[in-house]
Amino acid sequence: MARRKKLYEGKAKILYEGPEPGTIVQYFKDDATAFNAEKRDVIEGKGVLNNRLSEFFMKGLNNIGVPTHFIRRLNMREQLVRAVEIVPLEIIVRNFAAGSMAKRLGLEEGTQLPRPIVEFSYKNDELGDPLVPEEYIIAFGWASQQDLDDIVALALRVNDFMSGMMMGVGIKLVDFKIEVGRVWEGDYQRLLVADEISPDSCRLWDIETGQKLDKDVFRRDLGSLTDAYTEVARRLGVMPGNVSQASKPTLIN
Template identity: 50%
Template sequence: MDKLYEGKAKILYTTDNPGVLLSHFKDDATAFNARKRGTIVGKGQINCSVSAHLFRLLEGAGVATHFIDQTAPDEMQVKTARILPLEVVVRNIAAGSLTQRTGLQSGTVLKHPLVEFFYKNDELGDPLVTTDHIELLELATPSQIQQLRELSLRVNSLLQRFFEQCGITLVDFKLEFGIDQTPGSSGGILLADEISPDTCRLWDSNSSDPQARVLDKDRFRLDLGGIEGAYQTVMERILAQPV
């Protein structure tokens, strides 16, 4: 295998099959556009296992993803895809940067899910962009933008119901998508990257304490401590639910 790409949380390797890549999940942790760095022990295995379980859930509901199979605790096979340079964030409850930009109080339940697009560009700090910006920069076509919005809302609906069964509130989350490049494919849009405590803001539904309820990377961002235990709790609750 040859290393194809290394990002903040994963390493992609080529395989003997041109349509299949191997994604290795790292224990490295970053926040605030990598200005804060650290290690979360066991994160790679937890995020890989959680992502695999949730990809299976979504595939079963008809959402096309890049997931093929989990081949090791911290590795999965994925389809070859050209990743779109956009992060799609879906918000159900005001938290994080949304409260800073709007003045909404943290914890405010939104009247309907909010979909936001961010330009994946480290040098620019991954800025928030409008659909007009996306078209201007040719990051995606109008048709693709509409598909991304519709797919993200569908994923949100499916994940909300699933997380409720786990005793977890899905506050917000980030998705990435790619164009299928496996040989013989139709070049459709695939849900890619990962779905994990790194990419979701998750609150314990059984706790009302603003700090104790946090089960995601905010424990690392905000120095709340107990990060490994929170990730472990998420994994145990998710894997306990059949898909």
């Protein structure tokens, strides 16, 4: 079997050339990083969980007409996605104050915001992904005003979908980040939700107890990251309901 061509390796995923033109194979690693990779570890089973959870969310978005790059899952760690031109921004949607926003504004973590707030950060690890205003984005040509309007609309639709789904299983969607990619169909450009949606890219708190079920468990040394992600998967029905703990995830095909 020919060796696959690696296109890119990031902190949590590896991208390989896909089997058909215009496709990419996205491989989910077990690596966990925080504080711009200053803290890192390998968490057994994390990549498997994120692959399955991201598949679950992306398929759900596709089903309600929110376009994503997801095509299909290939195996426990890989999925086939559309090749897109990534807009060099992280789009952050916040429903409650937490993390850097709480620190910047002196807000108590968990304070409900008057409405969902959309922020943009420039994707650059060396600079620490700094927050940028819309004026910077347009001036430097990273996206047009129309792109930004469409991206905000897309992000808020994702927020509505994710918030409702999480609330239904007793989880509060505090905030999340997504990436957006461009594809062209003739002269027509479409924007798609790309990268991943998983507990790596969301803040998820138990509604009753406030228990963290996201990467803050790793950032703040709050226990087992695998157990936290497994609990999210169990509540959403991605894992069998009779599994109480799983260091090596057992997932439904």
